[in-house]
Amino acid sequence: MKKLTGGYSLRRPVLHEVSITVNPGEMVGLIGLNGAGKSTAIKHILGLMVPQSGEVRIAGVTLEENRDRYRSSSAYVPEQPSLFPNLTVKEHLEWTAMAYDLNKGSAIARMDELAQTFRMSEAMNALPDTLSKGMKQKVMLMNALLVSPPLLIIDEPFLGLDPLAIRGLLTSLEEVRAGGSAILLSSHILPALERRANRLVVLHRGRIIAEGSPQAVKLQAGCTEPDSTLDDAFEELVAAAEGGTLRA
Structure with a gap:
């Protein structure tokens, strides 16, 4: 996804020039409050919504360039089972x-x-x-x-799973990642992303307010103490985005 602006209305886009790259063998965590734009971003990646500007590529092609290759190169697990x-x-x-x-x-x-x-x-x-x-x-x-597939998109995978299933899922995702698949995982369970994700993208009101490794995101939030968590960093980043200031 490169400089994508999009949403449900031309007058009020949900996403504003959002760029997200997920490389082969990499797990990227997508985090944000409810309404931050995570689901809208996923719908654009799946080809369910048309970008107002910018583009989305999977396996090197856009949906318009090669519909069959684009759709067969990803798998999606929604939050609600269907x-x-x-x-x-x-x-x-x-x-x-x-x-x-x-x-x-x-x-x-x-x-x-x-x-x-x-x-x-x-x-x-x-x-x-x-x-x-x-x-x-x-x-x-x-x-x-x-x-x-080359790209695996999972929305809130830990909801409803028992502890052993969560462990099994994380083990399976490690195997998929080791096999070269890219994983985009949207979740509110930040400790799991802090331990497992290569990079994080923090969305707030349709804009990226921080990105990088879990440690880099904590540093961007001003969370430098050894016992600082990703939850702490997320709280600081949201507060700053809504008019507060990052702590020194």
Whole structure:
């Protein structure tokens, strides 16, 4: 995403010249208050909204240049699970493997690995209506991780997951990142991003107010104490953006 301005209205754009780069093998955390523009940025990346200015490229192409390549180069996990009511967990994974033209043998082996990682082996033949919200979220994550596309976009992945599932997710994301995929992860759970993300982008009212490694963002916020956290830095950055001043 390069100098993207966009939103729902030409008169009142939500995003203002926002540039976000996610390199292969890198996890970038997208953070901000509700209404900061995170969801709008994701919708532009997914091609669901047309930029007013600027551009979005995935795997080197824009949506207009090569629609098929653009769409097949990313996978998206929304905050709210959305599953087909008449497909079992296993059938969801099989459908995804077919849609992305994955090797059948490799896909089956990967399905088994993901089922064990997320403790879903006994639920593979279950329908969505019989699953809890957390289990539905696991199904969404399993489908995205099965594909391991060039770009993986995940919106609030930790909501509804139990501690073991969170650990399994983070382990799986490390594997995906090691395999060369780029990961854009939007979350309010800042401690997890502080430990795992290579870089952070802090959005506030549609503008980037800080970016860089977790340590660099803390320094930009003036949080230099050894025990300062990313939560502390985020609070300082928002306060400064709303008219306060960064602490010395």
